[in-house]
Amino acid sequence: MCNQPIVLFDSGVGGTSILKEIAELLPHENFVYLADSQNAPYGVRSPAEIIDLSIKNTELALSMKAKIIVVACNTATTNAISYLRSHYQLPFIGIEPAIKPAALNSEVKRIGVLATKGTLSSELFKQTSETFASGIDVIEVIGKGIVEAVEGGWTSDDGFVEELKKQIQPFIDEDIDYLVLGCTHFPYIVPQLKKLLPAHVKIIDSGRAVAKQTQHVLKENHLENPSTKKGKVEIFTNVDNVVHIKQLIKGIPNLSVNRKNF
Secondary structure, three states, rough: OOOOEEEEOOOOOOOHHHHHHHHHHOOOOOEEEEEHHHHHHHHHOOOOHHHHHHHHHHHHOOOOOOOEEOOOOHHHHHHHHHHHHOOOOEEEOOOOOHHHHHHOOOOOEEEEEEEOHHHHHOOOHHHHHHHHOOOOEEEEEOOOOOOHHHEEEEEEEEOHHHHHHHHHHHHHHHHEEEEEEEEHHHHHHHHHHHOOOOOOEEEEEHHHHHHHHHHHHHHHHOOHHHHHHOEEEEOOOOOHHHHHHHHHHOOOEEEEEEOOOO
């Protein structure tokens, strides 16, 4: 079982930002990534729809003999991971906005969270904020059109950048010092955010923390791959965006990207 893959899924290409972090930390593991771009974005869907899509992806991951599953999507984590953990036996790793480190390190006690509607309206996000951001002003902004821009590859277009500038204005108005990215698609717009935000604002996401948690869960469950060879990374997408994915994730060894209906 140790040679079986770690399977990740997301509502499209965003979770490849998580895949890159985990593959870098665990180079001898085998990975399968399921890009459900056909149903992106999850963030505008109802909780019931998100759970159904997460079940679909989990069942496919199990058919691929996953040894653990990384729900590489904030919206799916906050809405569906409790259901998945209660109905399936293997370990699940979720993605939550990095509110804790932002709140602990903020000097002005004002942090921003840029996320999808599905994440910001979830009970898990509310609980996380109450637990780790007590006494901190949390400025929440729903990122509109960002997932679609990352999926389509137009994050550098002038029209998108202008719209993004309007969306993040509340962070500037409130003079935050930390911005938490609450969607795995959003690390792909960090270059644009750095140009638009004041230089002192630190931007953080969950990628490295998720990679370390994956490493911990593998050790805890005695599931580490003993191989000393570089692992394989297989990405499956259900729309015609193979070239775009290869551009996003170039540099990973033993990578293959293929179209698959799911």
